[in-house]
Amino acid sequence: MPDAPSAITRAEVAHLARLARLAVTDDELDTLAGELDVILTSVARVQQVAAADIPPTSHAVPLTNVLRADEVRPSLPRQAVLAGAPAAEEERFRVPRILDEE
Amino acid sequence: MTTTLPTYEDVLTRYEPVLGLETHVELGTRSKMFCGCATGFGADPNTQVCPVCLGLPGSLPVVNAAAIEYAIRLGLALNCSIASWCRFSRKNYFYPDMPKNFQISQYDEPLCTDGYLDIEVDGEAVRIGIERVHLEEDTGKSTHVGGATGRIHGASHSLVDYNRAGIPLVEVVTRPIPGTGALAPEVAHGYVTELREICRTLGISDVRMEQGSLRCDVNVSLNRSGAGWGTRTETKNVNSLRSVQRAVRFEMSRQAGVLDAGGRIVQETRHFHEDTGATTSGRSKEEATDYRYFPEPDLVPLAPDPAWVEQIRAALPELPAARRARLAELLGATPAEMRAMGNAGVVDLVAATTAAGAPAGEARKWWLAYLAQRANAAGVEPAELGITPAQVAEVIALVDDGTLSDALARQAIDGVLETGRDPAEIVAERGLRTVSDTGALGAAVDEAIAAQPDVVAKIRGGKVQAVGPLVGAVMRATGGQADAAVVRALVLQRLGVDS
Numbered sequence: 001m002p003d004a005p006s007a008i009t010r011a012e013v014a015h016l017a018r019l020a021r022l023a024v025t026d027d028e029l030d031t032l033a034g035e036l037d038v039i040l041t042s043v044a045r046v047q048q049v050a051a052a053d054i055p056p057t058s059h060a061v062p063l064t065n066v067l068r069a070d071e072v073r074p075s076l077p078r079q080a081v082l083a084g085a086p087a088a089e090e091e092r093f094r095v096p097r098i099l100d101e102e
Numbered sequence: 103m104t105t106t107l108p109t110y111e112d113v114l115t116r117y118e119p120v121l122g123l124e125t126h127v128e129l130g131t132r133s134k135m136f137c138g139c140a141t142g143f144g145a146d147p148n149t150q151v152c153p154v155c156l157g158l159p160g161s162l163p164v165v166n167a168a169a170i171e172y173a174i175r176l177g178l179a180l181n182c183s184i185a186s187w188c189r190f191s192r193k194n195y196f197y198p199d200m201p202k203n204f205q206i207s208q209y210d211e212p213l214c215t216d217g218y219l220d221i222e223v224d225g226e227a228v229r230i231g232i233e234r235v236h237l238e239e240d241t242g243k244s245t246h247v248g249g250a251t252g253r254i255h256g257a258s259h260s261l262v263d264y265n266r267a268g269i270p271l272v273e274v275v276t277r278p279i280p281g282t283g284a285l286a287p288e289v290a291h292g293y294v295t296e297l298r299e300i301c302r303t304l305g306i307s308d309v310r311m312e313q314g315s316l317r318c319d320v321n322v323s324l325n326r327s328g329a330g331w332g333t334r335t336e337t338k339n340v341n342s343l344r345s346v347q348r349a350v351r352f353e354m355s356r357q358a359g360v361l362d363a364g365g366r367i368v369q370e371t372r373h374f375h376e377d378t379g380a381t382t383s384g385r386s387k388e389e390a391t392d393y394r395y396f397p398e399p400d401l402v403p404l405a406p407d408p409a410w411v412e413q414i415r416a417a418l419p420e421l422p423a424a425r426r427a428r429l430a431e432l433l434g435a436t437p438a439e440m441r442a443m444g445n446a447g448v449v450d451l452v453a454a455t456t457a458a459g460a461p462a463g464e465a466r467k468w469w470l471a472y473l474a475q476r477a478n479a480a481g482v483e484p485a486e487l488g489i490t491p492a493q494v495a496e497v498i499a500l501v502d503d504g505t506l507s508d509a510l511a512r513q514a515i516d517g518v519l520e521t522g523r524d525p526a527e528i529v530a531e532r533g534l535r536t537v538s539d540t541g542a543l544g545a546a547v548d549e550a551i552a553a554q555p556d557v558v559a560k561i562r563g564g565k566v567q568a569v570g571p572l573v574g575a576v577m578r579a580t581g582g583q584a585d586a587a588v589v590r591a592l593v594l595q596r597l598g599v600d601s
Contacts, residue, residue: 089247
């Protein structure tokens with residue numbers, strides 16, 4: 001374990017992996033926690049230069065209201081749509097059993 | 103777990119329900135929220151999809167302007183403030199109904215906030231606070247295969263159709279609704295009904311619950327009198343107005359049963375079962391989802407021009423409540439009469455019939471009774487029955503001037519429904535006309551009296567109510583064109599008996 005307080009803990013990485021349905025081994029958790037820590041610490045440095053006169057933004061281009069008219073455009077042929085499916089059945093995407101909810 | 107649930111009345115003596123309703127409405131735009139795919143219901147699976155709604159790498163969403171306008175319309179109709187600046191967010195979750203592994207929604211910056219909707223329940227005015235109206239995209243439709251009843255439980259795999267993925271949705275979230283007491287189920291029902299009417303009036307959705315274009319999540323909690331609010335449960339996807347009512351009622355009883363036994367209510371998602379009217383536990387607490395919302399980087403912020411918002415406000419149609427008040431005044435109808443007409447779907451028809459010259463009371467009577475009955479028998483809405491308000495007004499005028507009795511008016515209406523021609527033509531062609539001329543009826547009355555001496559004897563003996571068979575005979579003899587009241591009076595007069 002690193003001495004300095006981490007930006008992300010091993011437990012948080014495990015939690016995120018579970019939310020993302022990724023099977024991560026214990027070894028990988030160690031590696032990922034270390035790598036993500038470096039990334040997050042680097043990004044956090046940006047916050048140090050963000051002064052009060054710089055509003056946070058989620059987009060690099062200062063634009064608003066990029067809208068399109070409500071017009072129908074052709075969809076993809078179904079053959080092309082299902083060509084990307086790992087499995088298809090009855091013209092639908094076949095997926096493994098979804099988490100049992102009941 | 104099979105415990106006996108306390109009765110509804112019993113629940114109310116000890117607990118106060120608090121409601122919260124989240125309603126999803128699919129907007130009736132021609133194309134999807136972020137791409138140009140068509141939105142028609144019932145298309146062949148996966149024929150209305152493209153790289154954007156399939157979440158293929160490199161595709162970018164572009165916001166549909168009509169969806170924004172529709173959401174603003176609804177926000178204004180619900181007395182909300184419209185944000186001058188807001189953003190879309192990514193709601194991250196891994197479930198095959200969204201191929202992108204996230205849904206574009208709005209999180210902490212919804213388009214419309216802080217409104218209200220006034221409804222009337224059992225003659226009482228109830229104000230429902232609206233917390234927010236936000237925009238998002240609908241998900242794909244999963245079919246679960248291999249389970250007993252097409253439910254997810256026990257399924258071996260699922261099949262997904264993404265036609266619905268990306269159709270614009272608005273979610274309307276109420277503030278907690280306390281203080282409804284015994285009326286809680288009716289308040290929930292009344293709110294969703296009114297919201298549906300508003301959406302229909304605004305022309306923003308076809309709001310067909312059976313097709314899923316309006317879906318409701320019902321939150322219920324109970325508190326003990328005087329104590330703070332209890333823990334709520336959220337019953338998902340309640341898909342008919344009646345089920346909304348049933349789900350609230352069931353959850354109230356179920357939660358009271360748990361609390362009575364000293365248990366705790368778990369904050370959880372529950373499923374409603376149409377067949378039994380019960381709810382069952384869904385996702386458990388351990389599975390509670392962590393959506394990790396963040397601003398959608400593929401979309402720029404939305405900043406509706408206040409001038410545009412005012413333009414939309416000015417163009418709003420007359421809303422259902424205002425319309426009902428105006429029509430009640432115009433038709434001189436009581437709230438109960440308005441409800442009866444509303445339930446029968448004839449308010450507009452009665453108004454139009456009145457506008458065509460019929461007295462409001464007569465118009466209401468005909469649409470609520472015979473015409474509603476015919477529509478019901480034919481399995482169509484009264485408006486689609488095949489008779490116009492003007493034709494109904496014409497029939498009513500013929501009754502008013504004595505040309506037709508009610509019985510003959512019904513025959514005239516039948517004729518209009520069969521042929522589509524006007525009542526006057528039907529009346530002329532079929533010779534429908536009340537025979538009230540006593541001279542012409544006299545012969546038929548004399549014949550009936552002569553043919554039934556035993557009945558005559560009874561009447562003369564004082565049993566005036568025995569007159570029925572004589573009146574019936576005269577009605578038959580005149581082909582139903584006599585006025586039964588006139589015939590009765592005439593028979594009794596001939597027999598020298600006071601009616």
